[in-house]
Amino acid sequence: MSKTIIISNRLPVQLQISDGGLTAIPSVGGLATGMKSVHSGGESLWIGWSGLTDEETPAALEGEIDKALKNHDCAKVNLTEKDIEGFYFGFSNRTIWPLFHYFLEYSEFELEFWNSYKTVNQKFADAIIEKSNEDDTIWVHDYQLMLVPQMVKEKRPNTSIGYFLHIPFPSYEIFRTLPWREEILEGLLGSDLIGFHTYDYERHFLSSVRRLLGLEVSFNDIHLDNRVIKVDSFPMGIDYKKFKDAAISHSKNTHEKRSDFQIKLDDHKASAPDTKLILSIDRLDYSKGIAKRINAFEYFLNKYPEYKEKVRLIILAVPSRSNVPQYQLLKKEIDELVGRINGELSTVNWTPIWYFYRSLPFENLIDLYTSSDIAWLTPLRDGMNLVAKEYVATRIDKTGVLILSEMAGSAYEMNEALLINPNNFEQQADTLKSAINMPKEEQIARNMFLQNRLERYNVEVWANEFMNSLNQKREVIDTFISQKMSKNILGEIDNQYSKAKKRLLFLDYDGTLVGFHKDPQKASPDEELYELLDKLHKQENTTLFLISGRDKQTFTQWFVPKGYNMIVEHGVWISRGGEEFKLLEKVKGEWMEKIRPVLESFVDRTPGSFIEEKNYSMAWHYRNTDPDFGTKRATELNTVLTSLIGNDDISVLNGNKVMEVKSSNVNKGRASVRILGEDDYDFVFAIGDDWTDEFMFQELPDSAVTVKVGLRKTQAKYHVENTKRVRELLKRFVE
Numbered sequence: 001m002s003k004t005i006i007i008s009n010r011l012p013v014q015l016q017i018s019d020g021g022l023t024a025i026p027s028v029g030g031l032a033t034g035m036k037s038v039h040s041g042g043e044s045l046w047i048g049w050s051g052l053t054d055e056e057t058p059a060a061l062e063g064e065i066d067k068a069l070k071n072h073d074c075a076k077v078n079l080t081e082k083d084i085e086g087f088y089f090g091f092s093n094r095t096i097w098p099l100f101h102y103f104l105e106y107s108e109f110e111l112e113f114w115n116s117y118k119t120v121n122q123k124f125a126d127a128i129i130e131k132s133n134e135d136d137t138i139w140v141h142d143y144q145l146m147l148v149p150q151m152v153k154e155k156r157p158n159t160s161i162g163y164f165l166h167i168p169f170p171s172y173e174i175f176r177t178l179p180w181r182e183e184i185l186e187g188l189l190g191s192d193l194i195g196f197h198t199y200d201y202e203r204h205f206l207s208s209v210r211r212l213l214g215l216e217v218s219f220n221d222i223h224l225d226n227r228v229i230k231v232d233s234f235p236m237g238i239d240y241k242k243f244k245d246a247a248i249s250h251s252k253n254t255h256e257k258r259s260d261f262q263i264k265l266d267d268h269k270a271s272a273p274d275t276k277l278i279l280s281i282d283r284l285d286y287s288k289g290i291a292k293r294i295n296a297f298e299y300f301l302n303k304y305p306e307y308k309e310k311v312r313l314i315i316l317a318v319p320s321r322s323n324v325p326q327y328q329l330l331k332k333e334i335d336e337l338v339g340r341i342n343g344e345l346s347t348v349n350w351t352p353i354w355y356f357y358r359s360l361p362f363e364n365l366i367d368l369y370t371s372s373d374i375a376w377l378t379p380l381r382d383g384m385n386l387v388a389k390e391y392v393a394t395r396i397d398k399t400g401v402l403i404l405s406e407m408a409g410s411a412y413e414m415n416e417a418l419l420i421n422p423n424n425f426e427q428q429a430d431t432l433k434s435a436i437n438m439p440k441e442e443q444i445a446r447n448m449f450l451q452n453r454l455e456r457y458n459v460e461v462w463a464n465e466f467m468n469s470l471n472q473k474r475e476v477i478d479t480f481i482s483q484k485m486s487k488n489i490l491g492e493i494d495n496q497y498s499k500a501k502k503r504l505l506f507l508d509y510d511g512t513l514v515g516f517h518k519d520p521q522k523a524s525p526d527e528e529l530y531e532l533l534d535k536l537h538k539q540e541n542t543t544l545f546l547i548s549g550r551d552k553q554t555f556t557q558w559f560v561p562k563g564y565n566m567i568v569e570h571g572v573w574i575s576r577g578g579e580e581f582k583l584l585e586k587v588k589g590e591w592m593e594k595i596r597p598v599l600e601s602f603v604d605r606t607p608g609s610f611i612e613e614k615n616y617s618m619a620w621h622y623r624n625t626d627p628d629f630g631t632k633r634a635t636e637l638n639t640v641l642t643s644l645i646g647n648d649d650i651s652v653l654n655g656n657k658v659m660e661v662k663s664s665n666v667n668k669g670r671a672s673v674r675i676l677g678e679d680d681y682d683f684v685f686a687i688g689d690d691w692t693d694e695f696m697f698q699e700l701p702d703s704a705v706t707v708k709v710g711l712r713k714t715q716a717k718y719h720v721e722n723t724k725r726v727r728e729l730l731k732r733f734v735e
Helices: 030-034 059-070 081-100 111-131 148-155 181-188 199-213 240-251 260-271 290-303 325-345 362-371 387-393 425-436 440-456 459-477 487-499 527-538 552-562 592-605 627-645 668-676 691-699 723-734
Strands: 004-010 013-018 021-026 044-049 074-076 137-141 160-164 193-196 216-218 221-224 227-233 276-283 311-318 353-357 374-377 401-405 418-420 503-507 542-547 565-568 573-575 610-613 617-621 650-654 658-663 683-688 705-709 718-720
Touching: 004 111, 013 059, 021 059, 044 111, 059 074, 081 111, 111 148, 137 148, 137 459, 148 160, 148 181, 160 459, 181 199, 193 199, 193 459, 199 216, 199 227, 199 627, 227 459, 240 362, 240 387, 240 440, 260 276, 260 362, 276 290, 276 362, 276 387, 290 311, 290 325, 290 425, 311 325, 325 353, 362 387, 374 387, 374 425, 387 401, 387 440, 401 425, 401 440, 418 425, 487 683, 487 723, 503 668, 527 542, 527 552, 527 723, 542 668, 552 565, 552 573, 565 668, 592 610, 592 617, 592 627, 627 650, 627 658, 650 691, 668 683, 668 691, 683 691, 691 705, 705 723, 718 723
Parallel strands: 004 044, 004 137, 044 074, 137 160, 160 193, 193 227, 276 311, 276 374, 311 353, 374 401, 401 418, 503 542, 503 683, 542 565, 683 705, 705 718
Antiparallel strands: 013 021, 216 221, 221 227, 565 573, 610 617, 617 658, 650 658
16 A cells, blocks of 8 residues: 655654653654644654664664654654764755855855765665655655655656755755755755745746756746656645634633743733733744844834833744854844843833743743734744744734734735834834734734634645645646657567568657757767667668758768768758758748848847857757746747748747747658658658657658657657657667
């Protein structure tokens, strides 16, 4: 039976070893809660690090640990102290975390960290391969494991793999600074579905894929060899019912059942009934903007001194990565800020800031959420920020005001909150004043919308939507377009080929026999290709034609000495058996003088583009331009050319990063049919990768074997992944 395998850096179980014994306690909150619906029923497995390094794990308890984890449907990945230092504290938290949160100045690009990251990702991939089957569904989580999808896909090409990033994905300009940027993207592209919290992160990722890897992106689909990878946004929710029920239960507590913390909060509110409590909860992290928030609070009190002794800011900073230098400096800065402001502004009856540097139990979090009049959350960059959602969920009387940074992922769903720029102190001071004075009716109206939305799209819905999308992707991919060239199909074609008395082969060149090159003139044939073509050309009862959009001068140089049959410039010229090229079609070239200035103007305005001028056609290449800019210019050029050409006997072909203007009566389909009519062929084969080859697939008879290179919509019957597979297929013919 197929199962779902969840992979994260840490397991949702906490192991504790004391007095030689072992206890395993399930974690609560966050991802563990979100995956509850997916990780249940004995049909799932969760793989991750247990939290104990190899050095911390007594050999005698190894089997007992595995058994305890198995009881929770978990399996561990063994990591050493060196692994944790280089992979987790190093690359994950000193390279990726600051870079993806736009703190480039904190990013450390250490080769040792990167090597450790690769090693540990391979350990996770090996554990997945060991414990999974081909028909299992795999869901990889977060920035620590970005190489895992490709490592697994290489060994399990048919396994369905999903990946979700829980932090922001930065803009191309930031991401491109990473020395190992291509490797990270290629690692993620081992997935079949890649999920982000917001459309912005999705857009940044797609932009990096286009610009750094040069892959074709259509809407939110990435075309890679024989695969289409879907990219989408899934904003993570919270366990809404858990927080709402906790708040309801909290409201029913008698005086005796209240926590000591709640009693102190109540005593404060009773002693100063007009004072507003402003709550700030974050992990102690530079991305959360805590120091700026404290400075903004001071600015607010100085701008509006009438609110002194009328407001109190409660800061709960949860300790995080305390062994990393930046975090140590941040704690020192916050300690000093709080001390200075409290020292300067405090009165006998009032301390402006209550500061807690600790973790609080869930019960005390509910105390804070339900007692605070305002939640003020101002991260400088945050993947989601679930605290904002938790605060709203606990406001059972629908009062309370949420002030939220527009840089948080949750801001996209929470428009009813008061959204602010965390760098704008003036705006923050004015917004705090508005929040303090907001009428209850407005608070209730805003929170009603927020709560309804959060209740509908909770964390369980988030997880199920991702899994449903991944499962749908699995069902659709096999029927996306043409048939994949399977072993059975290859066997049938081999059989037809060997039995045929007269064979005709049409082979496209660029993107089919060789890969694309930034400079088309450098994509010359290699020795392996020459050897393969020689064998096909000399094979009995076989007529081979290279059929290409290339100019005749280039093919004369490369192939005429070999004596191959060739059709070039999409059907304008033909060369048989090494003869000089002759016109296959009567074409006009007068129009070229009218078109040339247009193409030249686009070259001038599009850095990296260039014109390839042939005898009876002109091509504008934009493979070397910025992908987004090149696509925009191509759309613009297509409009200009279409209006300029009018009813002339000229057409525009949109190829792979190239636009070609040529006579309308010339194409590969017309040329291939003319050759086909010259003899009685009982086996016809055509292969190509571009839109220009579609004319050939369309015009050749149904009995022909037509093959598309790459996974795109096509008239061809079959498809293969890439040029490597093309050569493997042709080698079968000569063997």
